[in-house]
Amino acid sequence: MASRRTTRSPSSSFVPSVGLLVWTLVAGAVLVAGALHYEPPPQPSAVQGFSPLPGPAAHRTVPPADPDVPSLPPAEPLRLRIPAINVNAPLTKLHLDATGALEPPPPDDPNLAGWYSEGTAPGSVGTAVTTGHVDVRTGNPGVFFGLGALSKGNTIEIDRVDRRTAVFTVEAVEVYDKEHFPSRMVYGGSRRPELRVITCGGAYTKGTGYQGNVVVYATLTAVG
Template sequence: MTAGVVLLISGFQGKKPPQPSAAQAFSTSADPTGPAVHPLPRAEPVRLRIAAIGVNAPITRVGLDAAGALRTPPPGQPGFVGWYGDGTAPGSAGTAVATGHVDTPTGDPGVFYDLGTLTKGATIEVSRADRRTAVFAVRAVELYDRKKFPSKKVYGGSGRPELRLITCGGGYTRSTGYLSNVVVYATLTAVT
């Protein structure tokens, strides 16, 4: 995958979507791994829930565009989360990647409008087709300039089950759209 994702579109009625605070970025201390949770076998994700920001959304498979950038759910599905279906499944070993719109062409908030307000320790649940739920804890929330998007950091993995959620953020211009991306880093902590 290439740098960043270009999500949408309208600049939510002239407002800037919520941005992560500096306190939610990675700290300089060692990255805690928490208790060992065994990776799950591959299974399609079907629903993503983030109680802290009121997300309870169906998941649709997305791929890459001709330039190698991650696609998003179609604009007509602003309430859907897009999972990179050719990559890791949430809960399996590796880095699963999901994206969602921050807003819609009509200026309404999208599924990930409040993603920038997540805090470390928040829970993300992914229901899977195998009737298991992969439970992730947020480790960090960071904002990156789209032109300097750290692809290796975002899409790379540690070998443990991880999840990245990506949406637009930062400033907005009509000519280029959103100037940044919000990225949530989360690690599998439980399976129910």
């Protein structure tokens, strides 16, 4: 994969919280698979990643926000649906632990996803973060086992406690080695409502688990 700058486009500001600054130190290693591993999950193809710009280094392009899609006020998300890969999962609140690492969802529930509750609520202006396991301790598929199979244009729906549904459209799906995880790009602030969906990915070994993360980038395109 071509190298990518970790800074964002001038059209989106990067103003991380203290929690995010700490979180970046452990990004790419927060979701580690269990001891058993039966089948490799799908990995994103290069065509589903961001289109590189000309020059010695590539970076993501940020389309302009759609003024016809209003952002939503903060409200707790309850459920996440990804029709293309048959995901329909409840969302639980996730927090940072004492070391500043994001606590993953409980490892024994294969159909549970989580959202970083101290960050942006999905549908509000900023970068909302959701995560889930690719597989669980038994080796069975987790809620985001198929995440790497998503394509640009697929939709992600998030039901909220205010009875609104935030609909996001996938802009890109990428996989990063944890040693070169672009934290600023993944977690940086935004002037529009954006969503990240993250799970384990990349190479796998029994001794160390997955060596990277699959990251889905999506932007709010409809409100129900």
